[in-house]
Amino acid sequence: MLMNTPESIDTILIGSGLTGLSAAHYLNKAGVDFMVLDRNPQPGGVIQTHTENGFVYETGPNTGVIGSSEIAEMFEDLQGLCELETANEIAQKRYILKNGQWEPLPSGIMAGIKTPLFTLKDKFRLLGEPFRSRGKDPHETLSGLVKRRMGQSFLDYAIDPFIIGVYAGDPDILVPKYALPKLYNLEQDYGSFIGGAIKKQFQKKTEADKKITRKVFSAKGGLSNLAHALYTKAGKEKFLFSISDLSVQPEGELFQVSWTSEGTTHTVIAHHVIFTGGTFDLSDSFPFLEKSELEKITNLKYAKIIEVTLGFNHWKGMELDGFGGLIPSREKRDILGVLFMSTLFENRAPEKGALLTVFMGGIRNEKISELTDEQVKEVVKREISDLMQLPDFNPDLFKITRYHHAIPQYEVSSGVRFETIQMIEKQYPGLLLGGNMRDGIGMADRAKQGKMLAEQIINRQND
Numbered sequence: 001m002l003m004n005t006p007e008s009i010d011t012i013l014i015g016s017g018l019t020g021l022s023a024a025h026y027l028n029k030a031g032v033d034f035m036v037l038d039r040n041p042q043p044g045g046v047i048q049t050h051t052e053n054g055f056v057y058e059t060g061p062n063t064g065v066i067g068s069s070e071i072a073e074m075f076e077d078l079q080g081l082c083e084l085e086t087a088n089e090i091a092q093k094r095y096i097l098k099n100g101q102w103e104p105l106p107s108g109i110m111a112g113i114k115t116p117l118f119t120l121k122d123k124f125r126l127l128g129e130p131f132r133s134r135g136k137d138p139h140e141t142l143s144g145l146v147k148r149r150m151g152q153s154f155l156d157y158a159i160d161p162f163i164i165g166v167y168a169g170d171p172d173i174l175v176p177k178y179a180l181p182k183l184y185n186l187e188q189d190y191g192s193f194i195g196g197a198i199k200k201q202f203q204k205k206t207e208a209d210k211k212i213t214r215k216v217f218s219a220k221g222g223l224s225n226l227a228h229a230l231y232t233k234a235g236k237e238k239f240l241f242s243i244s245d246l247s248v249q250p251e252g253e254l255f256q257v258s259w260t261s262e263g264t265t266h267t268v269i270a271h272h273v274i275f276t277g278g279t280f281d282l283s284d285s286f287p288f289l290e291k292s293e294l295e296k297i298t299n300l301k302y303a304k305i306i307e308v309t310l311g312f313n314h315w316k317g318m319e320l321d322g323f324g325g326l327i328p329s330r331e332k333r334d335i336l337g338v339l340f341m342s343t344l345f346e347n348r349a350p351e352k353g354a355l356l357t358v359f360m361g362g363i364r365n366e367k368i369s370e371l372t373d374e375q376v377k378e379v380v381k382r383e384i385s386d387l388m389q390l391p392d393f394n395p396d397l398f399k400i401t402r403y404h405h406a407i408p409q410y411e412v413s414s415g416v417r418f419e420t421i422q423m424i425e426k427q428y429p430g431l432l433l434g435g436n437m438r439d440g441i442g443m444a445d446r447a448k449q450g451k452m453l454a455e456q457i458i459n460r461q462n463d
């Protein structure tokens with residue numbers, strides 16, 4: 001913990017989740033004078049790993065995808081402090097529930113022809129996908145885009161469960177231009193998902209591109225080890241936890257940042273301020289920002305999630321031979337899906353045991369967040385006993401974690417939100433508004449944005 005508060009500093013970084021930690025990592029590498037403030041008592045933000053009675057479990061994100069070179073680079077930089085763990089190959093098998101039965105999502109052409117997940121009509125229709133014309137509405141919803149290019153059954157049994165798995169979201173609301181820009185750009189740049197994906201495979205890859213393996217990852221021993229390694233490498237003495245009443249005010253070209261720590265109010269003058277929290281914290285932290293402008297950012301909706309961790313010393317249910325199972329909305333079940341964590345990563349459960357993570361709620365089932373713990377347990381017992389063929393629901397570990405602001409939903413208002421953020425940053429040079437309100441929600445996106453935020457500060461210093 002920081003012993004003395006300096007009078008002035010180059011950069012104040014608000015938040016020590018993965019975005020803040022990634023920014024801190026790169027600021028430290030460049031030798032910038034900075035400090036990190038967080039209201040939590042420890043680093044990691046929503047990333048939190050726990051160890052109990054032979055189980056190692058996550059109560060925030062469980063797995064990431066190596067979808068940016070920055071996340072890969074960070075693990076390289078952290079060698080000796082933490083180790084990348086990619087998931088067991090079996091993770092490629094992903095189950096989707098249809099009519100109460102788990103069906104593997106097909107990965108090859110033969111499996112695609114045989115799968116009962118999609119209708120025969122849509123399988124034939126898919127052959128015409130490369131020849132369909134481009135969409136013209138940049139605010140078309142994901143449902144609209146998928147129905148137009150692929151058909152209703154692909155929307156219901158591939159895209160809807162995928163979106164539940166990533167966003168706990170609703171394809172009728174999410175806008176691909178903001179929520180899935182890579183998919184959106186495939187259609188815009190190449191005119192087709194299939195054609196674009198094939199052409200991209202043959203494009204020359206840079207060294208950075210080669211690092212984007214899209215493998216499922218964690219850190220050995222859990223994701224908190226990644227957070228702690230970043231915290232250690234960036235310099236623990238630069239972090240101050242358990243702060244409250246954070247408030248930023250512009251002062252000429254600088255910023256006056258004040259907060260309370262252990263009952264004392266502290267004030268520092270900073271050249272730069274980086275914010276990496278949620279939109280719901282903006283008005284208290286930046287009281288000088290105009291309400292009418294802020295509303296264009298704070299109208300961002302977040303999915304509420306209940307995450308339930310289940311540990312079994314002796315697993316007696318179905319074979320856990322995959323990544324897990326996702327449940328399309330059409331199936332009308334009370335859980336969103338279940339991850340087979342002890343299959344994916346080493347040493348997460350006792351031998352012969354199992355560790356599962358169950359997700360409930362999401363944007364379509366907000367009422368579920370009102371359930372009491374007893375009611376949550378009843379639902380999980382009913383659903384898991386049935387879906388996982390478990391004769392006797394008697395977990396040795398049972399934990400409930402609730403999130404009111406779990407995953408931001410990048411819907412139609414996102415364009416205005418991004419423009420407003422840019423406008424504020426232009427109006428107050430030196431203030432950077434990051435976090436998952438923009439630039440993507442996944443951990444790989446967070447690492448990428450963290451590096452970008454740090455580079456913006458470093459470039460300003462060099463100007």
Ligand SMILES: Cc1cc2nc3c(=O)[nH]c(=O)nc-3n(C[C@H](O)[C@H](O)[C@H](O)COP(=O)(O)OP(=O)(O)OC[C@H]3O[C@@H](n4cnc5c(N)ncnc54)[C@H](O)[C@@H]3O)c2cc1C
Nearest residue numbers: 015017018019038039045046060061062063277441442443
């Ligand atoms: C339940 C859940 C499951 C997820 N699953 C996955 C997954 O499987 N794969 C994946 O890639 N991503 C997943 N995500 C998304 C991913 O985890 C997040 O996008 C990412 O970790 C967010 O990091 P962050 O640093 O931007 O924000 P956070 O982790 O929220 O950190 C922000 C930090 O800022 C601090 N802070 C904010 N405002 C203030 C203030 N005013 N004063 C003091 N401190 C402040 C907070 O205390 C917090 O520590 C999941 C998220 C959740 C919640």
